[in-house]
Amino acid sequence: MTAVPLLERRYRRLLLAYPSGYRRDHGDELLDVLVESTAPGRTRPPLREAVGLLLGGARTRAVALATGSPWVDGVHLGVTVVAMSNFMTLLPYAGALPMWSALSALSVLAILRGWIRTAAALTALVGLKALAVASGRQFGEMTLLPVHPSFLVERALYGWTTPAAVISGYALVLAGLMLLAVRRPATLW
């Protein structure tokens, strides 16, 4: 096996500006053209080629982000907002419910990253706990009810709402995630 020439290695590093899908499909093709069109003996890519690759990569990334169904991206955004609001509701009670608040935060992260199954499992779990707290029952670890806030607000958790309203927030996220499991979102942010 021969060592990969320095010039090719440097071009490969510049090609990282392109999204991985494009690199997989056409990276070698571009690399061939780049090496062929560079004066023999050069080990450093010319500045204009480097700039061209960075701009071309940025453009390709922008195109890749803008493709895909706007409908799917809309569901993803909606699910993110509702999940975030579920989490924000729990946040002032994080002192009394540390594990559940952390799981809720993880579910938001999973949704943002597009880990649909993980997000659905976490949302279902936290949703069951939320329903239990809202309807005065126990689920999972024992929790002293009502749950009093540690900061920011004065009322007990879900003291201002009904169990049906609480569970509908989680059900909405789960329904959205089921749609996204069928049609994966293109945009991850």
Place this chain on the structure above:
Amino acid sequence: MYFVLTALLKGPLHGHAISKAIQDLSGGRVKPSVGTLYGILERLNERGVIAVDREEVVNGRNRRYFRITDDGQGIVEAEARRMRAAAALVLREAAG
């Protein structure tokens, strides 16, 4: 873009050959970087102005040959006629 389409009028070419043809056609004035050239090629391909004619494997690497489509040929010829008409206006005055 005009040069890319003009270069492809003679037949399908791969990226490096298109780049060289553009330099020849423009007398060395136009020399797109590979990133710029492929940006143009992908865009023209998406719009159906050019198409991938075939893929060949050279040294274990894929190489796409692009050809101009009927749409693309129509566009570049219409542009050439437009420029000829525009040039004729000026040249007629100058000869006047």
